[in-house]
Amino acid sequence: MWLTRRHLLAGAGAIVVVGPRPAHAVLNIDINQGNVQPMPIAIVVGCAPVVMFTGPQKLPIDCDEMAVAGALAGAPIRTVKALTVDLDLPADAEFVVEGVIDPELLEPEGPFGESHGHVALEGYNMSMQVTAITHKRNPVWLSILSEVTPSESSVMKRVAYEPRYLAHLRDTLAIKGVRRVVMHETLSNLRKILFVQFAPSVPRTEIWRALNGTLALQSSVGKFVIAVDEDIDPTSPDSVWWAMSYRCNPAEDVQIVRYRERGHGPRAPGNSPDSAMLIDATMKYRMPPLALPKRDYMENAKRLWETLGLPSLRPESPWYGYSLGDWEEEWDKFAHEAAAGDWMNRDEAYRRRSRPNVLPNTSTRHD
Secondary structure: OEEOHHHHHHHOOOEEEEOOOOOOOOOEEEOOOOEEEOEEEEEEEOOOHHHHHHOOOOOOOOOOHHHHHHHHHOOOOOEEEOOOOOOEEEOOOOEEEEEEEEEEEEEEEOOEEOOOOOEEOOEEEEEEEEEEEEEOOOOOOOOOOOOOOOOHHHHHHHHHHHHHHHHHHHHHOOOOOEEEEEEOOOOOOOOOEEEEEEOOOOOHHHHHHHHHHHHHHOOOOOOEEEEEEOOOOOOOHHHHHHHHHHHOOHHHHEEEEEEEOOOOOOOOHHHOOEEEEEEEOOOOOOEOOOOOOEHHHHHHHHHHHHHOOOOOOOOOOOOOEOOEEOOOHHHHHHHHHHHOOOHHHHHHHHHHOOOOOOOOOOOHHHO
């Protein structure tokens, strides 16, 4: 019995256990003799959630994934030897499909839908020769949805990928002021668009170290990497576009990195390399406050709204005004007077400050 990747998608809740994983390839290759040998493999369906969660994570190639799963579970994962291949398998699995992959025998597969939002067209890929299928006496077939993102598989990956990138920048590269890393999920499938959030007043050298460092962790992750300030919600594209519109000068704040791996996505003609765009959308100078009422006004309005039993609110960031550094105390006084209905109090002060021969929109700070 032979299975291709398309067949295996029916059990997308599976994990795959493969044989020895030398650094030079996923296949089992004898470097000394130049012999390519079949790769032993087992597809495990219905294992413990902690084992299934560990499967899609990008761990180092020499890291024991079962040991990582045991660490997360707080106890060793029970394992058992496979019947027909030399592999240790999760003992409590519902189904196990054992077999070997012949690296020299490729078969057509596809077309089928992919998580990047396009159909993967037909192409040659390795197939698996099944040598045994075992299961529990009363097995339950478990699966997850792996489709155009967001899906269950991308949610599982995101839970681990984002903290891993944060640890890479903050701990491994010791970059100062990195608050959060967010990977855009919908349609782009986590890999293409990343947002890096920074604390206030981080030196630009650290921002550019982080943008370039993000590309260094995985060769195919990071096509657009955007740095934003702490007041920008990286999970809200509208908030990010606002920062890019007014805090980014493309001539100075954008860099193109060439010769990147294309990675997951539709195949380009000629398999040409991709590139990446790094964008610094953080503030470079003090800016005026956000043009919304302050937080206490908005929260009071929210309480009144809820008291009246109106439809539930879903505030989107930003939903109240706050300072961005460029503000004068006198303007606060004017604002309080306006809120109290005393806006006429400043008419005389404005008349005294009238100036001839001044162009419209000239800052009054020239006084």
